[in-house]
Amino acid sequence: MWAITTVELKKQLQDKGIWFWTFILPIIFIVGFIAIFSGMNEMEPEQLVTQIVPGYIIMFSFFIMISMVVTFLKARDSGMVARVASTPLPLERFLIGKWLPFFIIVILQIVVLLLFGVIVYDLPLGDPVALTVISFMLAFLSTSWGMAMSLLVKTENMGIALTQVIALGGAVLGGLWMPLEIMPNTMQLIAKFLPQYWALEGFQTILQDDGHVIDIGLSLLILLGFSLVGCVISFVSYPHFLRQSRS
Template sequence: MNAIIKLELKKNIQDRGMIFWTLVLPILFTVLFISVFTSGLNEAESQPVILSIVPGYTVMFVFFIMITMTESMIKDQNNGLVARIASTPLSSYLYLLGKWVPYMYIVFIQIVILLLFGKVVYNVPIEQLFYIIVLAFILTFMVTGLGLALAILVKTTNMGIALTQVLALGGALIGGLWMPLEMMPELLQTISRFTPQYWGHQGFREAMTGTLAMGDFFKISSVLLGFGILGFILALIGYPNFLKRTTG
């Protein structure tokens, strides 16, 4: 398993496209949309907008790691690596962990850098630091768990890209990452609570302002952990069919 983790990390560190998707593009979008939505507003009016956009775009862009995870799994499948590993004593459980853990490192670093960018450039508050760090870990677990399930269940990279866009952009829209929930119809406000983006966004916003109660923290954490665990279970269930599709 450790060899798989090291190999996966090495490949992604050398991939310049990874830096663009995980850091450069989110920062560009954050700067652009803050400029647009705060144009003509004074500092007091701009702060709530900035406080929504910084964690909102952080949560939205972590979902795009699913594309890289899908590409990696499909590549291993097509080049026969999965078949060779299946013939060794390494269990499917450990193989999936080996493919999962490197992306946890990547996503957690991504979250930390994007939130630090918001703090340094826009002076967003970081009141409940402990809650923010724990939520960053849990968000990392959740999104990479769902990414692992997607990588196992889809049959092609293009299908993975399409579904990632639906999950990332559709969830961001419904979850209130693009506009305040109060401006959305009541039906969509209700539906938003079924998206992980909603819970991640709410948790970060309230922790940043110091208003996240302990009960709400545990509720948000439980929901996000539930999504991540569901993703890993789906990956385990789908692995036999994934193995059947493997070349070699």
């Protein structure tokens, strides 16, 4: 398992595309949208920063699913999945070994973007323990969904399209781009059924209200529930994924 993780992590970190989606583009969006909304003078500077920085951290954490889809489909089409299935390596260790590098990358993404917010915009971090827990839960959510999608879709284009729907659609409906208070009541209701909304609630409770782990308990439970759904889908879908693999 650890050999798979190490090889996959090195491969991903050498990919220039993942650096763009994971670090460069989120920073461009954060800087651009803070500049736009600062000119409108509708929000206090601290409120603006604690809305946009965690909002785009959450949105772009889901873009890791593109890299996961590409990686899993290449392993399927190259026959590697079939070869691994013929070895004594258990299913769960193979999946964890392929999943863990992406989890690590999302954690790095969150750390880099939070540090960018602190250095450039004086973003308050609040309780470090609570911030660490919500960050790990967000990484678990996005990568568990990424693994489920990787085992379900048939083509890379389908995976990319679905990632955009989940990331961008969830950002709009989940209140990541603008405060839900200024959105219609219907959209405010829809947002509460999306994990993006609860992730943002957790981050803002820590950053704005100096909340602790106990204060974000509901957000953590909901994010954990959505993450476990992704894990269950992954394990249920793996036999079909294996049958599609070239022998």
